[in-house]
Amino acid sequence: MAQPRLWVIRHPAVPGLAAVRGEGVATDIVRHAHAKTVVGLCLSGGRRIEAGGGRWCVAPGQGFVIPGGVAHACAPWGASEHAYVALAAAPQCFPACPGVSDAPEVLGAPAVWPSVWEDGKAAALLLRAVAALAAGQVAARVRFAALCKRLRLRPAPLPPLDPAVRAAMAVVDAAPDAPVTLADLAEAAGVSPFRLERLFTRDLGVPPGEYVLSRRVAGAAARIEAGAGLADAALASGFCDQSHLTRHFRRRMGVPPGKYVVEGE
Template sequence: MPQSALSVSRHPGAPGLEAVCGVGVAADIVRHAHARSIVGLCLGGGRRITAGGGVFEAGPGQGFVIPPGVVHACAPAGDAGHSYVALAASAACFPPGRGDGEAAVEVWPRLWRDRQAAELLLATAAAVSSGDGRALRFFQALAARLDLRPASPPPLHAATRRAKAAIDAAPAEPVTVAGLAGLAGVSPYHLERLFRRDLGVPLLDYALSRRVALAALRIGEGEEICEAALAAGFCDQSHLSRQFRRRMGVPPGRYRVSRPS
């Protein structure tokens, strides 16, 4: 089995579009949701996506779509790791008018198998990684091929929105349910219930995921893992490594970010 690795590429000319390449990813990834549309292709092994009580399993050569805001967990389909390429795209990456019309907004993951779409996805990922100016054009052709449409996550209750904003504004700061409930103007029990209903994960799990995201950002900028761990609010590198693997699928030492000029 290849050594696990996860690389993220961001194109300076296509803000909101990222390419993610996972190799030998063998860890289960806890429940989470994305703010952007995800479209990916399984290259080796199998990828199991669990959402809403359903299980969607992609094998080699099969693709998957995860709409924004859909809470899901991911895992390799077998004992061995799996490899994949995925794109994360904000609504601004879609062609103008793509979200118009009466087409139903997707609310569950779906699988696809289409040779031309696979070629377009790989071409988009390669263009993002190399800084090729055609990246956005390739993605928009892929969106048309798979009938992908931009979507926004569902609206949040005001209390959830206030608590989430407080966490997002200072992810490294320690938080308590009671403290956030006071800020949101509701009881701790009510906030926990609203937060889980709106975002699909417990409040403190969300706060931990934001710390991991902050650490990933700093590691991607070249900071040492131990320094990134402390800056993101973890007690030490070991604590970060455990949580990083549960949310990213690989240890932090196997995570890379590239920004082509």
């Protein structure tokens, strides 16, 4: 059994594009959403993706696309662990379409749900883009553009958010490590706690409490990247202790924080 490990690769020479490689991932990952579109490839084992009322199973050698803003959960499929590699791309990384009427002929319609693909040339382009990104080469953008054309991908616009959801998110984002209750967020948003919970789940796919935890995990990951120890990163990010961070980090990243590695910066 492979040791679980998660590598995140970014480089200032290639803004807007990041790569993630997971090995020995055997943990179910709770429902979440990415601001960027994710294009990935299953390397071994199998990956299950659930979104809305659907389920997509990705076998080794198959790829997957998760549009930005789509709430989904991931888990191993067909094995106790799996490995994968993925690119997360901001909208500016996609090839420009010459015109609205021409866009379907160039890159197809924006996706609104996860999808599975199987294409050896596309897989090779993805792996070459990841290698170029790790080397800090701007060719990563060129190869990602070629991948988009091969798979006919366009970025989907992020779903609109209710003003109450935006107001509550602003409170959390301003200080994700600060103690906050659902009542606090509802008061800032000008709605009842019950309505805020419903709006949050409708617009983001997760309740406010899960959003708070996701932002805290992201803060801890940033502190770990900057060289902080796990215990210090946990406390500074709003967790009770290192074990509290480890539990929620694993549920959102698939590996414990001690197996999280950042390259390229």
